[in-house]
Amino acid sequence: TLGLIRDELAAVEREKNVRLLSTLNREIAAIVRDNPAPFIYERIGNRYRNLFIDEFQDTSITQWHNLIQLFEHLVSLDEMGMVVGDGKQAIYRWRNGNYEQLEALPGLIGNPGPALVDAAQALRRAHLPATLKFNRRSGSAIVDWNNRWFGSVQRHLPESLQGVYDDVQQTATAKHKGNVHLACLVQEEGVGKQDQRNAWVVERILAHTGGTLVDEGGTKRYVPPADASAHFALSDIVVLLRRNKDGAALAQHLMDCGITPWTSESLHLGRHPVTLAVVALLRSVLDPDNPAHALAFAQNYCSIDRTASEAELLRSHRTVTTYLGSDGKERKRSAMDARALFQAVAPDLRPWELVTAPLTLLVGHCFEALGWSNRFPAYTEGMLELVHEVVTQRRGTLKDFLSHWDRRGHKRSIRVSGAQDAVQIMTPHKAKGLDFKVVIAPIHPEKIDRFKDEIPVRLDAARFGLPAALLRDSDLKDTVMDHERQAEIDRTVLDALNVAYVAATRAVDRLDIGLEFDKPPSADMAIQTLPQLLWKGWQEAFPERVNGATVLDNFGANDRKARAADDQAVGVDHVQRLALGQPYGQRIARPKLHWAALASEGKWTPIEHGNAVHGLLGELEQARDWPSLKERMERANLWTPDQRASVSALIDSILNGPDTRKFFEAHATEVFAERTVHFGNGELGRPDRVVHLDGVWHVVDFKTGEQRDKHKSQVAGYCEVINAMHPDEAVKGWLIYTEPLLLVHVPVLFGAS
CATH class of the missing domain: 3.90.320.10 (Lambda Exonuclease; Chain A)
Structure with a gap:
């Protein structure tokens, strides 16, 4: 199947006379592999006298092989080429980034041709390695914490990967100390992991800003402190989450708490029960006799209002009538009184009376009558924007809007943004290279004792009947190919740890780490998740700070980096x-x-x-x-x-x-x-x-x-x-x-x- 897809893709590229970037890399590689100093590189080399590659640990083997001869050309002109990388920040293996070639410099890995081997020899003669030891970003206590923490975790890595963290020790240049707060978030009975994580994040935001949450008629509002000079602003804070969907959930939770989030990640209209309930309500206006719409509304409404019972709501508005069938026997027919159901949850809800009104008024009425315009303003905005587009681009009827929703509207993304009064939410991948005054980093309990998805494995065709196959973890476990499985697990461990390292090294003044567990951690537990690995490292790095609770630690001082006026x-x-x-x-x-x-x-x-x-x-x-x-x-x-x-x-x-x-x-x-x-x-x-x-x-x-x-x-x-x-x-x-x-x-x- 994959071969057929590849062939079809190649045919499209030839027909359109275009190339995907990955295809272009392969075609360049085919040229430079066996041809020294090709014409294209000579021309580029004549224009650019110096070459600098940043984030080299995330460069693919093919990309580096394509550039080696350009580096050789610059060296021959007595010019300079530079690569900068850190294997501890290699977090793009899923995009073919390979940190091993950083470790191998000036040598090559992969399967280079003779011309590339000759070019590598020239680089070897000009090789001038240097290690940057100074940390000019974080407070001295934060640097010390990371030095000890990840230095301890290094000992738990597979021996083949420990060398990546050999240079983990850094020297702080900052005059302030900063503070590290570590908490163990053990899942509580009856509380979802996501709810517990979000509550902890809000708790830490309030601790850093000195603000409070005020409940005003069921709607929460964030109130900043009277004296903000002694606290951080909301815009000083970033929350780093491994998964985009967790970021979207946190953004919604912050909005529910009256705290404005600032996120580049999308919140999807078609995935939230608020918009799905409103769409079901609108469908019922056009098709009132279809009980499926009332059922969809009830399901989504009850997922928002946890006090409402879906079963009771449907049962109390279900009617049963008897009739005689064609065979003369008495039968029963059930129906749903949709209007009564809608008004039971929102007495002022009457969308059927606004069918001839402007569409924006109809949709706005639904949000307002249900009390959702204040609770879910971002989704209200997004929905009204979509309605406005339909009104201006089409005839603007309710039928047109629902048709547009089914085709494309449900895929619509909204972005919640702010600046001076908003908490930033992003993934560690997007935060790399940046720094923030306050970093809050919940560590998701992802499994590191196995790998997910499938990996390509070369096989003995004579023995297995195939030269290669895509195999899962369970396919390789306890087989003659178990060494392939273990090698992939080792890479999975490094991937997860590197993401945590990137998150932990973004902070300037405050670093909050939340390790998430299904059950309380213990010294004799097997390491199956990333938080368990990091917890072990914490226990060993700071034995003098381990207490009986083993769930909380504060390290450093509550000082801040001095700001110059220009900053x-x-x-x-x-x-x-x-x-x-x-x-x-x-x-x-x-x-x-x-x-x-x-x-x-x-x-x-x-x-x-x-x-x-x-x-x-x-x-x-x-x-x-x-x-x-x-x-x-x-x-x-x-x-x-x-x-x-x-x-x-x-x-x-x-x-x-x-x-x-x-x-x-x-x-x-x-x-x-x-x-x-x-x-x-x-x-x-x-x-x-x-x-x-x-x-x-x-x-x-x-x-x-x-x-x-x-x-x-x-x-x-x-x-x-x-x-x-x-x-x-x-x-x-x-x-x-x-x-x-x-x-x-x-x-x-x-x-x-």
Whole structure:
């Protein structure tokens, strides 16, 4: 089968005259294998006089063989080529990365041809190895911990792999110590591993930030400490998780706790019970007599509300009627009262009454009536964005949306993002090469006493009838090929340990390690999982710190790395805030270009000038925020002095203007800047500023150009949306023209004008 797939792929490549990167590597290898200094390398060598390869431990054998002759060519010109790698950070074996060739340098592994062997001889003569011993990232206590911890774990590695960790000892250059916190997370009865892990992560986040969680009517909200200077910010923290699905689950848990996550990993609309329940509800609107939709809704609803009983919910809304069959016998027919079921869980839920309303209103009503718009804002956003796309690209009927959902919509990914007030979530693979003030690293109990999937194994064709085969762990165990199995297990152990090493060496000030276990660890346990291996290493590396509980350790000091003034500049951060906990009509965030992304090349266009002003005003909640923001703008030095001066003067005039300064006063109870609102026709808008002041909602839009009639109708539309969201309060509309400064009142036909 694999051979047929390969042949078909080759045929497609020939037909399209394209090559996959893997195919290109093989074709280059076929040329350079037996031909010294080919023409292509001579041409490249004439353009580039030095060559540097980073992360060499993750380079494949084929890739290195393809580059050797280029290195030889540079050496012959008395130029320099350099490779840098660390076998302890080899975590891409699944992409054919091979750390063994780093260990073998300047020799070659694999099956090089004569030309490559000759090139390797030239490299051997020019070989100048060097080991980097200094750690310029982490606090001295964190470096000491990792030195002792992984040095101890090294002794438990197979003898053939221990050499990878021979150079694990590093010398710290940092003046601060930092702190390491280790916890053993033993699975509790009745608590899922994922739930326990997520709860521990939140506990550590609160410990580092000094924040608290407040329950407000069933919705949790994160409250930062009164004095944040003694604590870390949410944006200082990264959580490193081995698996993407664990990261998605943690992101949702953090959002449930009122903590904004920042993750590049996708949360999938079609995998969460909230969106699946809403889709089932919408299907029932079109097909009310099909009980499958009510069943799907009940299943997903009960997976969200653990207090609800799926069986009881279905049983209490099931009706049974009798009828006479064609044979004259009495029979029974069961049916599901779907509407009664829906209203039993959400009395205000009436989607069938909104079938002719705009689709965004229908879907938004479902989330709002079920109480999910506040609890699951990211999925609400994602669903409404998908609805908006269907509305704008197609006819926008409910049938069209469900058809799109079945084809592609369920695969839609949403990304939860933040910047200055968000906890980062990523895998150790994406964190490699980076550093973070606080690292929280739960270690998943993955098995290391066996390997998963299948591996290619060469066989004796005369004996087995095949030259090679893809075999599983169980296929090789206790057979004449068991040595192949053991070699793969050894590589599996190294893969897992290297991922843990990468995670443990990212921290600057704080390192939290959570070792996950199915049952309490003990000194005589067999090592079957990565946490068990690391626990053994901890016990042996720190015998003086082992106590009776053996579940907790703190090492180092609670100090921090000193920050120079230049390190505090954040003007180049491109902030994208996710609006959490607001009514569903305010939730699709498509910010204008951030002010720090504007270039200063030449004279600004009117649009660029307007973006600069809007971007800065959008970050101001109160007038007292302006000095720090202005300092960031000046320190970033992204614009010319004249540009900075003109924008600063304009904003100063708005903040100090007798008519306009009230919109930036400190006693405003709520302030929203650049939040998306949904009009009844499915269109979107973004009022520049919405302020709740003295019981009145003020909708403010800034204009840097000339006055136009359409500006008033735009603000009036915003006011109408705000009035619909807060029908019992007064709403006023305003336009602020900046040059010259002028406040214009926009009359509205409802509330207070």
